[in-house]
Amino acid sequence: MRRDRLGYLFISPWLIGFAVFTALPFIASVCLSFTHYTVASSPTWVGLANYQTLLFDDPSFWTAIWNTLVYALVAVPLGVAAAFVLALLLNVEVRGIAVYRTIFFLPHIVPVVASSVVFMWVLNPQIGLVNGILRLVGIEGPAWLQDPSWSMTTLIMLSLWGIGGSVVIYLAGLKDVPASLYEAARIDGANVVQRAIHITMPMMTPVIFFNLVMGIIHAFQYFTQAYILTSGGPQESTLFLALYLFFRAWRYLDLGYASALAWIMFVLVASITYGLFKTHKRWVHYE
Amino acid sequence: MSEDPFYDERSSRDSHTVRLAYVRLEERRTSPIMPWLLRGLAAMALIVAIVWFALPAPVQRQFPERILVRLWHQWTGERQPLIEAIVAAFNRSQDRYEVISLSVPASVSDQKLMLAIAGGEPPDVMTQWSPTIGTWAADGLLQPLEDLLTAEDLRVLREDSYPVALKAAYCHGHLYGIPIGMNNFACYYRPDLVRAAGLDPDQFPDSLEGLVEWGRKLDRVDAQGRLERVGFLPSRLAVFAPLFGGGFTERPDGGITIDNENNRRALAFIGDVYRHYGYERMIQFRASLNTGSLAIEWPFVNGLYPISVDGQWRVEQLANYAPEIEYRTAPLPPPKGGRVHAGFGTVNLAFIPVGARERVGAMAFMRFWSGLQDPLIAGAFNASGGWLPPLRTIVESPDFQDFLRKNPQFRTFVTAIDSPAVEPVPPVAYQVYFNSRMWQAEDRVVRGDKTAAQALQDLEEEIERERGRRSRLSRVGARSDGAP
Known part of the structure; x- marks a missing residue:
């Protein structure tokens, strides 16, 4: 009993923090989503009016849903695949591998705001580095962030900038694959590709699954880069759910409406995550 | 071994290392807990001490015996000292109130104000240069100001202000902001x-x-x-x-x-x-x-x-x-x-947020800054900042006339703002x-x-939809509150 109490004592800062800063706001936002609330005045009960308007009378909401889904469906698998391939390459024992690993991890710890501002200039259509290089080979690059037909693609490409964190997780997973499996496969005559497909990939599926779930959750919370680089534009082509929620809450002073939006977002993320968990027995292999 | 790029012979060694680490952790877990607890507490105390001393000291009050009036404004960089000069001039001009100013970057000022109101600690005066007053007033963030102004103040505002200033400052039938500067x-x-x-x-x-x-x-x-x-x-x-x-x-x-x-x-x-x-x-x-x-x-x-x-x-x-x-x-x-x-014109407005503690002191400072109290003094502020004054009499002040002589191109704006055909964002x-x-x-x-x-x-359709949404929510809200 004494040890249990000590245990709770140790985790109490986190428990209190979770209760005050996560659990309570979480519950409060459910209640607020059924109200009209502008911070200054008390919330007034409006029933399902916020949900009704969001679902049936707010085209920007559907644009934000669509943009978020496109981002999640393209950027997340792309990031998972790119990080996995990179981890495989960085798992090869060659001279200076620690330096390579550091180089690929560094962007992950650069503040997103700082890297976004740099990208704003790098991707400038007229004076930016990217279009400058394209011009050298005779290509006139697009307005990466200013053209609605390119802005989403650009943000998806930029999402690869921070995959260093996932790479480290994959690397840790790769280190955990028992050497005996490779040895047995080699004795059975399996080549490099066969070992990669039949040993590395299956053994890594728990890590891939973890990164996939976390990636989906992060995709639905995608905010900072879009806020800094495009502010949801041009033409709402990069208006994501989290960004729209922010605008509704803090720009248009509609916290009740924003809470309803947050809950729809939560239900979406929870459903997708639940769907992934339902399927994971079919393709995730645990030792 | 070396032909397999994905094989790492250290994996087996690593497994052994992990087992060893578990054994050590287990040993540590069964050892007396108090020394660890004390070390943890000491480390936390050290962190708290470092943070405490690293934080900037709060603004020292020069006149602690006076009533405190807190001002939030959005001017930063080279403009911030100009606002501080206005505050210092006000604090020198009387002995009842002390204004303390805080520069809040425009990008976060809305959020900061709302959180401050929700937390019951709003400033007494706040300035805003973007057209938001209509929304803020309608949503109950601001206080109407008529009861804090004298009949003479209201007359001056009515007769000496530029037309666009009043169009922007009056909303929903009340005066919610005092013009402190114009933009066109x-x-x-x-x-x-x-x-x-x-x-x-x-x-x-x-x-x-x-x-x-x-x-x-x-x-x-x-x-x-x-x-x-x-x-x-x-x-x-x-x-x-x-x-x-x-x-x-x-x-x-x-x-x-x-x-x-x-x-x-x-x-x-x-x-x-x-x-x-x-x-x-x-x-x-x-x-x-x-x-x-x-x-x-x-x-x-x-x-x-x-x-x-x-x-x-x-x-x-x-x-x-x-x-x-x-x-x-x-x-x-x-x-x-x-x-x-x-x-088109916009107006820099000073207003009193709902929940502000010192309304009278806030208005005293707003009168001082806006020139309602003394247009000659306000002429000096506006000249030093290169601002377009909110009152015609401020433009006529010697300091501002001197500014216009030095910056003749500014006259275009002074002339243009005084037209009834200049419109704000409604x-x-x-x-x-x-x-x-x-x-x-x-x-x-x-x-x-x-x-x-x-x-x-x-x-137009989009705006009507939003207007309908707002009025629908207000109606439903009013019914649930028992309002007629």
């Missing part, structure tokens, strides 16, 4: 570049069509067909619509006049200029420009926009940071048959939403995605 727009042009293009800078066009012609002569394109310089590029529908006899004003039913013939003509005019250059080319050109608020970032300074429509604050910036540039200002001319002396309850969506509508036209008529029709 006029043409800045570069006589050196105009002369080089074979034009006479003394013969500035008297129509928008003439201005477009001038602009075309100032354009410059590189060998690959990319725009290097655009003579004249209209932007901001709110600035141009009044010149065409249109504009955005509140209707008696609470809506806004949006989709009408004059506004359509104004938006089509802006769109036509973009179409002339090619939408794609213009997007590329505009994206290459840094249009920040500082003089050094302004494309006018490096000649990329030889004729720019911009605010009066550029006069002071040019005097301070680009004094070598020869420039002139002129009122934005109307189109042929358009409305003269029409335009201070309706959905003002912030409308302002943001108006930009979107214009953006669709300058990209060639929509015609002016389509864009305005869609904007």
Whole structure:
């Protein structure tokens, strides 16, 4: 009993923090989503009016849903695949591998705001580095962030900038694959590709699954880069759910409406995550 | 082994290392816990001490015996000392109140104010330069100010303020803000570049069509067909619509006049200029420009926009940071048959948030800053900041007249603001939403995605939808509160 109490004592800062800063706001936002609330005045009960308007009378909401889904469906698998391939390459024992690993991890710890501002200039259509290089080979690059037909693609490409964190997780997973499996496969005559497909990939599926779930959750919370680089534009082509929620809450002073939006977002993320968990027995292999 | 790039023989060694680590952890777990607890607490105490000493000391009060009035404003950088000078002058001028100012960056000021109101600790006075007062007042963030003003104050405001100041400060039937500065727009042009293009800078066009012609002569394109310089590029529908006899004003039913013939003509005019250059080319050109608020970032300074429509604050910036540039200002001319002396203006307002503790002291400071108390003193503030004063008598003050003598190009703005045809963003309850969506509508036209008529029709539908949503929520909310 004494040890249990000590245990709770140790985790109490986190428990209190979770209760005050996560659990309570979480519950409060459910209640607020059924109200009209502008911070200054008390919330007034409006029933399902916020949900009704969001679902049936707010085209920007559907644009934000669509943009978020496109981002999640393209950027997340792309990031998972790119990080996995990179981890495989960085798992090869060659001279200076620690330096390579550091180089690929560094962007992950650069503040997103700082890297976004740099990208704003790098991707400038007229004076930016990217279009400058394209011009050298005779290509006139697009307005990466200013053209609605390119802005989403650009943000998806930029999402690869921070995959260093996932790479480290994959690397840790790769280190955990028992050497005996490779040895047995080699004795059975399996080549490099066969070992990669039949040993590395299956053994890594728990890590891939973890990164996939976390990636989906992060995709639905995608905010900072879009806020800094495009502010949801041009033409709402990069208006994501989290960004729209922010605008509704803090720009248009509609916290009740924003809470309803947050809950729809939560239900979406929870459903997708639940769907992934339902399927994971079919393709995730645990030792 | 070495032929397998994915094999790492250290894996087996690592497993052994992990097991060892578990054994050590287990040993540690069963050892007496108190020393670990003490070390943990000591480490936390050290962190708290470091944070405590690293934090900047709170502002020291000079007059602790006086009533505290807290001011939040949005001026930063070189402008911040000017605000502090006004505060210091007020604190010297009387012995009842002490104002302490806090500069809150504009990008977070809205959130900070709302959180402060929710937390019961709002400032006593806050300033705001963007058109938000309509939304904030409707949503209960601001207090009406009439009861804090004397009859004489109200008379001065009514008779000495510029028309646009009152249009912006009165919303929903009440005065919610005291004007402390005005902003309007006029043409800045570069006589050196105009002369080089074979034009006479003394013969500035008297129509928008003439201005477009001038602009075309100032354009410059590189060998690959990319725009290097655009003579004249209209932007901001709110600035141009009044010149065409249109504009955005509140209707008696609470809506806004949006989709009408004059506004359509104004938006089509802006769109036509973009179409002339090619939408794609213009997007590329505009994206290459840094249009920040500082003089050094302004494309006018490096000649990329030889004729720019911009605010009066550029006069002071040019005097301070680009004094070598020869420039002139002129009122934005109307189109042929358009409305003269029409335009767009915004107002810097000081207001009292709901929940503010020291309303009377707040108003005393607002009267001081705005010139309601003494226009001569306010003349000195406005001259030092290069601001466009909120009252005509401040303009007449010796300090401000001296400023005008030194900065003759500023007169264009002083003259232009005193017109009943200058319109603000109407201070309706959905003002912030409308302002943001108006930009979107214009953006669709300058990209060639929509015609002016389509864009305005869609904007009107969108605004009506938002208005309906707000009023529906208010009605449902009122019913649930038991209101009739």
